[in-house]
Amino acid sequence: MIIEPRAVKLTTRTGVDVYRTLPHRDRKMVGAWCFVDMLGPTEQHDAMVVAAHPHTGLQTATWLISGEVEHRDSEGSVQRLVPGDLNLMTAGNGIAHSELAVMGPRDALHAVQLWIALPDAARHQPPHFENYTDLPSVELPGAVVRVFVGELVGVRSSALAYSPLVGAEIRITAGASVQIPVREDFEHGVVAVSGRISTTEPLPKRGIDVIAAGVSHITVTAETDAIVLLLGGEPFPEKIVMWWNFIGRNHAEIVEARQQWNDRSERFGQFEDRIGGWIPAPEMPSVVLAPR
Numbered sequence: 049m050i051i052e053p054r055a056v057k058l059t060t061r062t063g064v065d066v067y068r069t070l071p072h073r074d075r076k077m078v079g080a081w082c083f084v085d086m087l088g089p090t091e092q093h094d095a096m097v098v099a100a101h102p103h104t105g106l107q108t109a110t111w112l113i114s115g116e117v118e119h120r121d122s123e124g125s126v127q128r129l130v131p132g133d134l135n136l137m138t139a140g141n142g143i144a145h146s147e148l149a150v151m152g153p154r155d156a157l158h159a160v161q162l163w164i165a166l167p168d169a170a171r172h173q174p175p176h177f178e179n180y181t182d183l184p185s186v187e188l189p190g191a192v193v194r195v196f197v198g199e200l201v202g203v204r205s206s207a208l209a210y211s212p213l214v215g216a217e218i219r220i221t222a223g224a225s226v227q228i229p230v231r232e233d234f235e236h237g238v239v240a241v242s243g244r245i246s247t248t249e250p251l252p253k254r255g256i257d258v259i260a261a262g263v264s265h266i267t268v269t270a271e272t273d274a275i276v277l278l279l280g281g282e283p284f285p286e287k288i289v290m291w292w293n294f295i296g297r298n299h300a301e302i303v304e305a306r307q308q309w310n311d312r313s314e315r316f317g318q319f320e321d322r323i324g325g326w327i328p329a330p331e332m333p334s335v336v337l338a339p340r
């Protein structure tokens with residue numbers, strides 16, 4: 049199932065379009081992966097200036113193709129992220145963070161922002177943040193695989209995950225066709241980050257091919273030099289409510305989180321950054337948010 053990306057103008061970002069594939073009206077998640085946004089490549093310096101905003105019930109995973117981003121959060125983290133490393137923030141019960149592109153005049157920012165839904169047993173934990181600089185990589189004929197979450201082609205990331213999950217970047221040489229062994233109990237998404245690639249059919253630029261569980265290999269063919277992300281996991285067994293930057297299990301939880309953020313509650317903490325200010329949560333829709 050191919051999902052075309054859609055451009056979203058975010059109130060929380062200035063300057064550039066962000067392209068989103070998940071969530072989509074026909075497909076909410078791939079495993080616990082529930083949000084895939086892509087930004088750039090762009091040389092605009094205001095491409096990522098995201099002031100303080102909250103999260104609950106999820107992990108944010110930030111992956112860079114190029115550029116550099118400074119992350120700050122209410123746990124006191126101040127972390128520069130560079131390509132090949134992973135920023136992984138576990139919001140748990142609640143955290144606030146900001147993200148700022150920090151780049152030289154000729155640098156381009158190319159970033160992927162991913163969210164991972166936390167299972168019920170893990171979603172109330174205290175928040176924490178980790179930066180991983182030692183992610184394993186493997187060379188296959190025509191490709192280099194770097195695993196940032198879980199295990200793939202015999203190597204394992206040390207990143208903390210709370211459900212059976214895999215996430216990897218695969219750089220493929222023009223003309224190569226790569227066969228990647230995958231877990232048959234996982235569903236997968238192949239995200240076309242750059243270059244022209246096909247799975248069983250050609251992918252649109254920045255699109256995702258969602259592949260149901262039950263396959264033992266995924267084949268990706270690159271017409272040009274290409275970068276894809278492979279995301280996968282066990283089908284997420286719980287129904288969730290996703291609204292703005294929050295994931296909960298029912299409408300009331302979202303209402304509470306929204307109110308507490310806008311009231312500057314201790315739940316989300318506070319921190320200083322070079323952006324200043326904070327992003328208030330918008331008005332809620334008039335309908336009751338239903339878990340799905």
Ligand code: MN
Pocket residue numbers: 101103108145293
């Ligand atoms: Mn965020």
